[in-house]
Amino acid sequence: MARMDFEVVVLAGGTSRKLNPLVSQEIPKALLPVANRPVLSYVLELLEASNLKDLIVVAEGEDAALRIGGWISGAYVDRLHVEVAAVPEGVGTAGALRAVASYLTANDVLIISGDLVTDVPPGAVAATHRRHSAVVTALLCPAPVSGPSDTGTSGGKEKAKKPVCCNIVGLDPTRQYLLHMATGAEVEKDIRVQKSILRAVGQIEIRADLMDAHMYAFKRSVLQDILDQKDKFHSIKQDILPYLIRTQLNSEVSDNGVVKSESGMDNISSQNDLRWLSQHREIAPSAFQEPHAFSLKSLPDARRTHKCCVYISSESKYCARLNSIQAYSDINRDVVGEASHLSGYSFSAQNNIIHPSAELGSKTTVGPQCMLAEGSKLGDKCSVKRSVIGRHCRIGSNVKIVNSIVMNHVTIEDGCSIQGSVVCSNVQLQERVVLKDCQVGAGYVVTTGSDHKSESLARK
């Protein structure tokens, strides 16, 4: 039996268009290095720490699946039992789930996006889900503050530090139930709240400072039904979740009555059981002891209802999704900075990580919140601040790297200056290149003396 009757599906995604030119066929999104570790490893290690060792990883595209599978089997052999499934590209999260839905057997399913970097225990979401016997429970976290940190001496002046508003969330006064969720394009539109829900709850708290972290606990039977019935549904967040929220007072989901949720797995529960259980509900005042506001909702089951719950992580927990280039540099910065416990490395006294095999030239300084992976060489008089430098990079003299991410096997020649940029693997920066807020795709060669600002450079 699955642990605590939960199964875990990690949606690793494929090659996201948003992250061009960082991702490529060779490096799907899940393997994008964050502090020199694939981003997927953060999720896998979080799950491992929670004792969840049987996972299903779904990747978009055969290639991506192969690469992800290969990496997992190398890195997590004997630690995790992972099954990797490949789905065609562009099927969306709902499609990805549809592909693996038939393999699921446990009572509840925990679905985690592979690009999540967090330390919120998945158990908390699962426990909340269980406690409420909810149909779906979503993890909401305080929306991350985007943009470079204000301690940055340069860069991002024009990008004011502002929380990104990615979701508009409606909660009941006890902040346990999810009553409204607007995502994506809807955020810009007017908010339409269902009158029936409003009447049932009496009071809705609308918040824009919460972000859907894409960690959901679903009741398996309900999820499967929805996936079967609504074959138009493309994404969990855009379709399934709003659908469940919308219909929570008037449930169309086939068999998710109270009885079902109470009895859990009911393959063998006889008619007899159901009678007991229903009587239990009748007797137990607890059925009505939801927040008083909800008492209307739980009146006689003339209407069938289901519950959509939320787990709101505390401010102290780190939670971010790697879904944009900005988020990528933010997460990199945070993982070697304020959320350093996530990186799994031990920091030196200078609050940075320099691999012993890295070579530093004379008068080269590596500031705090930096990371220098193995085999990298820095020439003389270089300066590295708040940046991550990958493996086996060759960096010449008089190079300045600030607020940037340099991946593996990058060659940076003398006199370059890199600010707020992402330089992918195997890139060659020739002498005196100046990059500011740029992204350089893998294998690109930036010619001598060129000066780029806010550009995306990639091989055609």
Place this chain on the structure above:
Amino acid sequence: MDMRRPPRTVSDPKVRQVGFVTPSVAPPTRSLSDAPTTVAAAAAALSASSPPSGEISLPGSSLSPVMIPPPRHASSDGRPSAPVAVPNPASSLRRDSLRIRVGSYNASEVVLGTPPSASPSSRTDYTASEFSEEAMSPWHGRSGTAKVASSFPGSSSEMIVMKTGVVGGGGAGSTPKSPLTTASVVKTLPGISEKEREVLMGTQNDGAGASKTLKEKTTKAERRALQEAQRAAKAAAKEAGAGVKPSAASGSAVAANTKQGKVVKPPPQKKDGPQIAPPSGTSEKKVVDRPPEKDRKKDVPAPRMQFDDKHRVEKAKRRAVVNQFEAKNRVELFRHLPQYIHGTQLPDLEGKFFQLDPMHPSVYKVGLQYLSGKISGGNARCIAMLLAFREAIRDYSTPPEKALVRDLTAKISSFVSFLIECRPLSISMGNAIKFLKNRIAKLPDAMSESEAKSSLQSDIDRFISEKIVIADKVIIRHAVTKIRDGDVLLTYGLSSVVEMILVYAHEVGKQFRVVIVDSRPKLEGQVLLHRLVAKGLNCTYTHINAISYIMHEVTRVFLGAASVLSNGTVYSRVGTACVAMVANAFRVPVLICCEAYKFHERVQLDSICSNELGDPDAISKVSGRKDLNHLDNWADNENLQLLNLSYDATPSDYVSMIITDYGMLPPSSVPVIVREYRRENLWI
């Protein structure tokens, strides 16, 4: 089990003084755990009281009548021959020390399980393979004498060493007795504490060389003398020890002894010789005496965990699944009840959702629901727990090499302790658990696992249906006969049975009005009000402050109960007692509706010793009144304690009638229900 210990330590000394208990009983642990000190103490006591001749000294230290005579005689016999191994100078002194050492030695021996008489011989035989390595080294040590003997007049610890030497030597020479069957006993050897072993090891070096010669010299008479002396000294040491500190450990020691005593019993009996008879007698007594005492203790219910006992709380915490942070300022009178900082437990437990291994998901879920207050009310909690157990039993499979009966009982116990951590059990749940465990224990051995499981599941179903569902229906039928047209019925809080009664009475067309009395902080009455109004009942809603005004118009009071205790006391939601008292003052009959499975044989006179504390914040905060913030951060003020009690006890004087599934009865008849119906219906 640790809870049971204190009473045991209290009772033990008493028993001991009566002289009923063998002297070897209590001190062993002491002499084992810190032999030197005890012995020294004993030595001091003895030498103080004893005149030169050993035999006279003994009675001085009030020994148990049963024990003393044989040692006295024997020791007087043996004495002349004893000196062989020991230098002359201070015979009296030596005698004391002898006794003393022997005492502690004997004690250890008892723990080892070897009868005093048997041990010398087996000791002789120390090369015999029967002795395990660990056992051997001490004995080796003891057999070393020569040097020690010379250093004899010194400190008591030295004396000890010497004595051991003598003893060892005594056994060596000519014992014809076979080593007996002590081997098996020795293997159970846990008795020798590290400390003592060290001490003995130390002595080992001294005397190793000389041991042989000495052994040869000792005669049978000597040995006998020694034995008697040992026995006497042991008794003395024990006496002294008992005076010094009756330690809690003695309880466990007693248990250990009893066990060992049993094992050892046969050999001593087989033996011949006058000096051997008494020990066998003593060991026999051990066997006979102890078990009944144990049983007696079993009958007494374990006292509840007292949360003002810091030591125990620490211990319990270490075992706990839920990390608990105790609230700081607790009300003095209620310190013995568990109170934790509210809101710390749930996140902690939720975070660990996947990390608790043996917990069944449904049990876990119920625990979470208790903790979050999502399930409350005696019936609801009981049903939820039983259903969770039912699922756990369904998914259970006996691990290999284990018996279903035992393993499942242990499992259920672990579930229960988890649930207790989430929220203290209600009495109804306690009864249900007792029922379930009883059913498990009564499963026939021959039954297959699947049969057993399905039988248990149907038992649980039966319990729920008969004891709760049908019981409620019966109560409703009974109660409705007490409702007349034109009545004004008052109820307090939210009781599922009372709600059903009111609804049913309304459905059968009775004309009545309901007064719902409510109280902060839970305001459960509002839920009831909501539902009754929705059903079309005529209701009045008020808070408990107004109880004396509203009581004028009331003709009946219907109350629910968490439990009814055997003295008729009704244990229920806090405030119930107040309502009942006011009703009594106004001569309004108070009817308590309570299923018989909630009855308990306990007697409780107040609501202090056993109660439950709620979240103090709940009473300090008023919802919807943000301006009432005077009590914010109250926890920082050391002089302020908030008390949010959950239950209170209504004395039977205020109760006119209790309506149960066995009919309507006065509170004085509760013991009858408990006595007559418990055994038959719950336990069979």
